[in-house]
Amino acid sequence: MRVSRDSRVVSALVALVTLFSLVRWYMLDLSTGAALPHDVMKPTTIVGLLVLAVALALADRPAVATALGAVATVIGGLTLAEYVSGVGLGVDVLLPGLRLGGSPPRMAIGTALSLVLLGLAFCLRGVAGAAVTAGFAVLTLLLVLLTILSAAYGVSAVSDPGRPLNISTLTVLCVGAIAAAILYERPDIGLVGLVRDRRSAGRLLRSGLPIIILGPFFLGWLRLWAQREGWFDAELGNALLVSSTIGLVLGVAWIAAGRLRALDIQRDGAFDALAVANATLESAVHDRTRELARTAERLHALIRIAPVGIVQFDAGGGVVTTNEQWMRMTGLSVEASRGDGWGRNIHADDAERVIDAWRTTVASGAAFESTFRFQTLTGEAKWVQASATRILDTTGVTGYLLSVTDVTAVRAAEARVEHLAFHDPLTDLPNRLLLLDRLDQALLFAARAHRGVGLLFIDLDRFKVVNDSLGHHAGDAVLAQIAVRLRAAVRASDTVARIGGDEFVVLCPDIGTGAEARRIAKAVQAAVSLPIEIGDQTAMVDTSIGIAVSTGTEDAETLLRQADQAMYLAKDQGRARYEVFNDDLRGRIRRRVDTEIGLRTAVGRSEIETWYQPIVDLQNPRVAAAEALARWRRPEIGIVAPGDFIAIAEETGLIRDIGRAVLRQACSAATSLDADQAVSVNVSARQFVRSDFGTVVRRALLETGLAPGQLWLELTESAVIDVMDSATRTFDELRDLGVRLAIDDFGTGYSSFAQLRSLEVDLLKIDMTFIDNLVSSDRDQAIVRGILHLADSLGLDVVAEGIETSEQLELLRDMGCRYGQGYLFARPQPDISVAVLVH
Template identity: 90%
Template sequence: MRVSRESRVVSALVALVALSSLARWYTLDLAAADALPHDVMKPTTIVGLLLLAVALALADRPAVTTGVGSVVTVIGALTLAEYVSGLSLGVDVLVPGLRLGDSPPRMAIGTALSLVLLGLAFCLRGMAGAAVTAGFAVLTLLLVLLTILSAAYGVSAVSDAGRPLNVSTLSVLSVSAIAAAILFERPDLGLVGLVRDRRSAGRLLRSGLPIIVLGPFALGWLRLWAQREGWFDSVLGTALLVASTIGLVLGIAWIAAVRLRALDIQRDGAFFALAVSNATLESAVHDRTRELSSTAERLHALIRIAPVGIVQFDADGGVVTTNEQWMRITGLTIEASRGDGWGRNIHGDDAERVFEAWRKTVSTGAAFESTFRFQTLSGEAKWVQASATRILDTTGTTGYLLSVTDVTDVRAAEARVEHLAFHDPLTDLPNRLLLLDRLDQALLFAARAHRGVGVLFIDLDRFKVVNDSLGHHAGDAVLVQIATRLRAAVRASDTVARIGGDEFVVLCPDIGTGAEARRVAKAVQAAVSLPIEIGDQTAMVDTSIGIAVSTGAEDAETLLRQADQAMYLAKDQGRARYEVFNDDLRSRIRRRVDTEIGLRTAVGRGEIETWYQPIVDLQHPRVAAAEALARWRRPGSGIVAPGDFIAIAEETGLIKDIGRTVLRQACSAATSLDADQAVSVNVSARQFVRSDFGTVVRRALLETGLEPGQLWLELTESAVIDVMDSATRTFDESCAISASASRSMTSGPAILRSPRLRSLEVDLLKIDMTFIDDLVSSDRDQAIVRGILHLADSLGLDVVAEGIETREQHELLREMGCRYGQRYLFARPQPDISGAVLCPDRLDRVAPAPSIP
């Protein structure tokens, strides 16, 4: 039993009082004193109280309290024995060193009895229980009360007639404090428990306790005082004391009865209210039960017709019942599902996972959410989504309710969507996303295994002809057959993907050298080039293939781009072939990119210049015009020839700004020419077919003031044929600028067989230099040139021969009747148009110019 803080305080105070009294004894001379002071405790009393204080402080140690209580009981008992026998047993001299005189002072009988009672309380504390201990403490308090009353009323001691009880005040207070501390250690026992009760009994006792304790004391004192004053004798005094005590008790009983009756009234009211509440509650419960019964019937009906399977489990996870939808989904009857039978048809690949999750749910109450397959009796695998919730009542979990939804169709749709996300819908080949993912994996493996990865970028040649001639449905059929052939032609470990239009990619992982990739490319070309039957029609396509090989140094996008660039090189080299991406191609591409980057700012920085080369009248020696030639003065590189940047400018669309600049510069420079001289400006096909080209020409003429007849626009014949419809409209618009505006067209062999030439109004034809280089020695070239001159003469056109390098070429062309000529025989291109048109008086004396590399 734990010692309370209050008990320790009482123990300390009692010990302090006892030690103070003991100190007085050491300073007190009993022989010299007339009498012992009444407020001084006897030495034996001091010893007993010190021992009781120790026992109270160590009440949580039964062995100590029993021993100390036994010693105190012996001291008190020996003192009582001395009173009874009249002998001195030596108890009064327990404290050494005190001057007690011939007759040592002995403790009072009341004190001795108190020590015996308190010693027994501590001695029997661990054996007889708290009730016995509390009883001895109450007896001690009653003895103290008797002592106090005896002292107050002047009653003589029973053992020593004629002398009052000789108990000191400090002894009475110390004994009372220890007895009270013993009682308050167990506040749930007896009178103390009632006093501390916060309910009705405690409130009633606390209000009447002062009267009960102080009332009899006051009545007894008044009775003794009145009797000493002579108001009545002892018999009448006793009668008055009894009557007043009875009146006091009756008054207290009456007050208690009144309060108890009020409590009874409150209790009866509470019972009545409780009865009304019970009746109301029973009615509500009855109505609620009826509603719940109706709800339960509806719920069971809903469960029976629910579109999902519903299973009820007990608290141990065994099946109790199911609905019909469960049986349709799983193929299990209710009997077959009971206990653990519900999981017997779970697919083998999912069973362990599902059972482990279900065991965790049953053991810990965790949520159960799972998607798995049921193997039905027919062998069909059905995907289901299951979730369980606990059934709870006041006692806890009583079971589980599992809902099972058939998601087979949903899973199939998801799988289809996922498949479409990574596959081409027409050919069912992997698409670009899946290809890049597999290429990433192949490159990682190649880097670890020091092997190679090959990528074949395939573009179908003449596929546009199939679409245009046979229709798009035929084109789709061709693509499907090509996909089948590609899968058959490559290795089993290779991946064939369609990344758009007529472009396919073959991924060749784990290759040793580039030769393996080239063997795959040859097999692909052989397979694709075979005729393709589409109904009663036949289609033929070839392939241009670009090959890129890596050992894991590049990323997937870079390797795919390299193969794409190699494929474009194959197309440029004549199609129906393959090319391998190498350092040379990488350098060319790097130079091309560098050129493109520079061109994007060339016009804005004023780096585009126009140089001029004379066009000479071969029949009447004079300079008839100057051809405007674009030059790029690139910082750090000097003058860049048009062959190094015009093609790139056309591909990137930058030719529009370059052409506008050259046209503006040429028109401005041509204003210094004679009226019978012109400037010839090359026009890109991309620039020529733009809807605003006529506006560009008109603005250049208006801003510079050049006469329209002094401007020749030159366009290659092949470019005109490619954009014939747009070119026709642009020629017409150019003609509308001025009736005297001239248009020229560079001719190749196709001009001789083009039926669409007559749709254009052309003033001049230009013979390409490829027909002039071997003109003197080649009869074939002479025949072609004569044919062009004859055609031009029939159409009323003049002809310009390009590339005249020697005097022999010059003389032969003049004899054939060619009107104009140009090239290095006459002058090189120069930035000043005035220098270009200056010509010697006798052109027949002009020496051939040295050949220019």
């Protein structure tokens, strides 16, 4: 039994009281013959109560509680034996060192009897049951009550020696508390159980119990007090006490009877209400039965006209009857369906599975849910979904009701959705999801069979021209035709997939060497390059192909990425070709990724520097300007040339931050130049097309104090063509600002005269490819002269790049070229002041 918190509190309080009393014994000085205080426990009483307090705290440990109860019983029993025999048995001196001063150490008879009763309650609680334990506790409480009444009525004072009930006040409190705690732990036994009952008996007892307990107590005390005052003699007092007690009992009985009568009235009312409810329920059941009969009739009608097939089976699983929809769906009549005949038209591929499942349902009562096909009389396979419900009554399963729904259209739609989930809707080729799944399988097979897997990543060249010139409908027709040609050009075991707008992938499983993949790539290029007729128009496209080969060591995504990277290399090498992913390409890609990662923090770490190369006035020898050239001072590597990182910065968009940093550094450095000298800064197309580029330039000039006329901005010819339509506003804004504009690498971007006329630029920079062989090549001389005449007619200055020999210099002077730059004058320098002095 688990000990409640309240009982543990009682145990602790009793222990504290006994320990306090023990301390008082050691502090009392009775050698002088002083009287023993009436509230002091005897030493043996202290020991017995302390043992009982511990037993109460450890009541959830039966063995310990029983042992401690036995100790208390022995202490009390020996004391009673001393009283009976008149012989001291040594119980008086359990505690050594006490100065008794002639006071009797033996506990009172009532105390000893209380210890015996409580000790027996603990000893027998696990043997005799709760009732016996509660009985000993009740007897103890009655003894406590007798002691209290004796003290209250003055019959036997608690301090009178030699009386059997001369129990000290503290002993009475401790004994009563332990007995009450024992009863409290047994709430379902006896009077305590009734008091704690929340029902009518408990409520009645709780209301009358205070009167029953306190009433006689008060009447007895009042009778003794009046008799001592001389109001009447003992005979009359007894009569008054008896009559008062009878009146009290009658009053309590009258109250109890009144409450019982109220309970009887409530009970009779409940019985009447129950009868009314029963009658109402019988009527409702009768009405419901009639309603169910009508509902059953309607249900049978609905079954006959239901849009699903419905079949009723008997308990053995044989058909009893069917509705018309079943007959239309299966082509079977009711007679043909009876017994096991209902399954004769199930499709041969599904019949065994469905019949076995149905037999299992009939044998075990398991649920039946199945999707299968019926072979109709016309030979059509019709998909149905069937589910069965048991028909039950008081005897058990009496049959089954099977509903069959035609799901042919649903299955066709699901198949279509599933197909579209894994195929391209335009070309009906596998899409990326299906490709990766088949690639995973091919790689697993290659790893087991030690064979290879080839992957061709195909991108169409000039497909954008087809879309722009012939329209998107023509582009879709080209893609559909390309899909047909690809399937015809590859092996039967290969998979052709479309994974993007004009991107296709060919999966070549089970190849021996990379040479087989290259042969397939050549066949693909030959097939795709043939003219494609679209109505009365003809389209031509080529392919750039990236090839990756694996023996199963890579995963699908990695192999696909390698083929993609090889395809981009093929495009960079001139298009209409194929490239194979190899260790060299892997190294280049790794270096590119490393460069990109480093560039992302280069500007923030101030690793981007600006170097300067002078631009010399060839007709009037002097330094007219200095071109700002970006350099990357990379930690642990050193200076990185722009050719190694500018292109990557362009692709990743990092060029905007790099260009802004170079522009700011160049403008700041140019403030040290003479007023007739300028700084020329290269601008990427990504920078130029931004709507805020004019603001960026204006802010750089304002922050550094550089005059707008001292800033030249260079844009490559190919970039000018790309941004011409989208950056006209920026051109106008820079012109209004007073900045000079130059076209760099002129002659390589296929610009037209009309484009030059529409752009208000100030300078043309002749690309160094025309200067390298200028002295020995009449063709290059003609091109340079043509550019100079064109610039002169448009009022533009010309800068010749890459001058390295005095012969080139003299020839350009004779042709009338205004400016020049190159290693002949100076190499790029990190200090602009040094750059403009070297010429």
